[in-house]
Amino acid sequence: MEKFTNMESVVAQLDRGNVDTDAIIPKQFLKSIKRSGFGANLFDAWRFLDHGEPGIDASTRQLNPDFVLNQSRYEGASILLARKNFGCGSSREHAAWALSDYGFKAVIAPSFGDIFFNNSLKNGLLPIRLADSEVDRLFHDCEAFPGFRLKVDLEQQTVSYLDGSHVFRFDIDPFRKHCLLNGLDEIGLTLRHADAIRAYEEKHKTEQPWLFS
C-alpha cells in the first residue's frame, strides 16, 4: 500500500444518502480478475447515459452532463464529500479500488458501510467521519463556492479550510493510522505474530477438535 500523505484538493460532492457499492461499481465490472482499471467505470450507471460493459472504451461513451463528476468545477478532485451510510451493501473491494483508481484519496461522510470503511483503509483511501452538522456545512460551501478546496492532515486528524477558518477533527484507530502513514503491509505485520497464531491454534484444537477434522 502507498503511504498516505497530507493533501489538499478540490472537493467533489455527491449529495445523496445510502450510496451503495453496487452504484459505486456495478456488477458487470466485477468479472475482472485484476485489481486495477476500475476507475473508468466508477459510478458507471450515473456517470454515463449509455450502458457500460467491461471492455468498452470509455472515450466512446456518452457522458451524463448532469452527474457531478462530469462537471468541470469538480475536475481533478481527490476528496469526495458524501452523505450518510456511504458504501453500504455489497462487500466488493472493487468499490474502494474504483474510487482510488479514479483519483480519490479521501471520502468525507457522516457514516460509512462497515465493510467499505475497512476496505478503503486497506487501499490507502481515507474514509473520514465528520459530524452531520460539519458535513452539512461542507455541502453548503462546496455548492456555494466553485473551486472549494480542503486540506486533509492525517497526522493531526484534521480536515481544514485553506484559510484556516474551519478545522474539523476526525477519529481513526491508531493502528490504522500507523499503517496508512507508513504504507504498511498488514499481512506482513500479522505474520510477525505467527507464533501467537500457532499457539492459539493448538489450544483451539484441543478445545474444539471437531473444527479441525
Added chain:
Amino acid sequence: MLQTLYDKLWDSHVVRTEPDGTALIYIDRHLVHEVTSPQAFEGLKLANRKPWRMDSVVATADHNTPTTDWDKGIQDPISRLQVETLDANMREHVPKVYFPFLDHRQGIVHVIGPEQGATLPGMTVVCGDSHTSTHGAFGCLAHGIGTSEVEHVLATQCLVQKKMKNMLVEVNGQLGRGVTAKDVALAVIGKIGTAGGTGYAIEFGGQAIRGLTMEGRMTLCNMAIEAGARAGMIAVDDVTIDFLKGRTFAPKGEMWDRAVKYWRTLKSDDHAPFDLVVQLDAGEISPQVTWGTSPEMVMAVDARVPDPEKERDEVRREGMERALVYMGLEPNTPATGIKVDKVFIGSCTNSRIEDLRAAAQVVKGRSVASNIALAMVVPGSGPIKEQAEKEGLDRIFTDAGFEWRQPGCSMCLAMNNDRLEPRERCASTSNRNFEGRQGAGGRTHLVSPAMAAGAAIAGHFVDVRSEF
C-alpha cells in the same frame, strides 16, 4: 461477568489484542467464491506467500454461473475466465471441499455451507461476500470481508478487527399466518434503517425468533447486513442442533456429543448488557413490500407508497423523490396496486427448501398471470433442487408457467444472463433493491417467497394472508 453471545464468540477467538483494542481474531471457516477471490490468490503469489490452512476453506462458483443450458458451459468469456481462475486456484491450493460449476452439490455459497454442515456453532466464519451474516443463524460470528481481507485470512488465518458493539433485536409474540422471517427482516430494517446496525453485531432474540426454523433464521441473519450490521446471530438451541445432526461435515459419534455440550453454552447470559435493545411485536408485522431503492424503503402490503411531501428531513425527502422516480411509482399508490413484470424466487435469502415449499403452496393449481413476462425459481443448491423435485415442487411451478432453473445467484445480482431490462418491475425474494442491482434500470420490490408467488399469480402484489 455477564456476556452476550457475541462477547463469547469474540473472546474465544482472540489471538492477541493491541493496546488500542485492535485484535487479531482467528478464523475457523473461510468460504470462497469466484468474484472476490482471484485478486487475493494473486496477491499471495506476488508476495510469495502460502495459504495458512486450506482445510478451513470451502469453495464454490455461484455468482457468475448460468442457470440454464449447463451442457453448454459458461458462454460469457469474462465470466468463464473468472470461474476457471477459481478452478485453477483450488487445484493449486487444495481446500477442504470445492463444489465447482456442474457439481451436483454446487450452489450459493451461503446455502451450501450450512447444508453440508460446514458451518458449525461457535465458529468464526468469513467470506468475501457481505451476506456471510447468514451463518450467524447457527450461533457463529460470521461476517463479510473485502478482498484484501480474504488475502489476509488466507495468509494468516486471522483477521484484524475491532470489537463491535452489541445490539439485541427482540421480536416478541407470535408471527401471524403468512408472515415470514423475510417480513421480520424487512420490518426490522424499516424500523432501524439501513445504517441502524452500523458498528454493531446484532443478536436476534425473543419468542418469535425462537419459533423460527433454521431456514427462517438464516433468512433473517442474511439481511442483518441490510440493516448495516456486518454480523447477525441467533443463540443455539434444539432447532440448531437438530438441523445439523447427520450433515456431511458435522462431527459424529462421541465428538458430536462433545460438540453439542459446548454449543449449548452459545447464548447470551440472562441479563447480559447490550449497548442497544430494539423491540418489535411479531403480531404487528404484516407481509412487507419494498417501494424504493434501499431496503429501508419498505411498507406493509396493506399500506400505500409514502408521500415525500410529508417528510420533513430534506435529505430524506430528496432520497424518496429520487427513489420514486427511479421506481416509476406515484405516492399513495396502494402496495396491492403495483403490477409486476417479472418474478424471481431465489438468492441466499430465500432459496431454501422451506422457501420453495411456501411459494409452491401459493402457486399450486394456479397459473402465472398473463402480464408476467418471466417467473423463475432458482433453488439455492443442487441438493435443494433434488429435494424439491422429489416433492414434486418443480411440477407445481412449471405447470403454473414458472421456469425451473439450475442453482446459483442468478437474478439476485444479475452477473449472468438472468436480469431485468430497463424499467421492468420485479417481485424478488432477494435482499437488495438498489438501483440497477437486478439489471440496469430494473425496478426491484423485495418480498417473501409466498408474496412473490402471489404476485406471479395475480400479476400484482396481493396480501397472501387474505388472498390465498
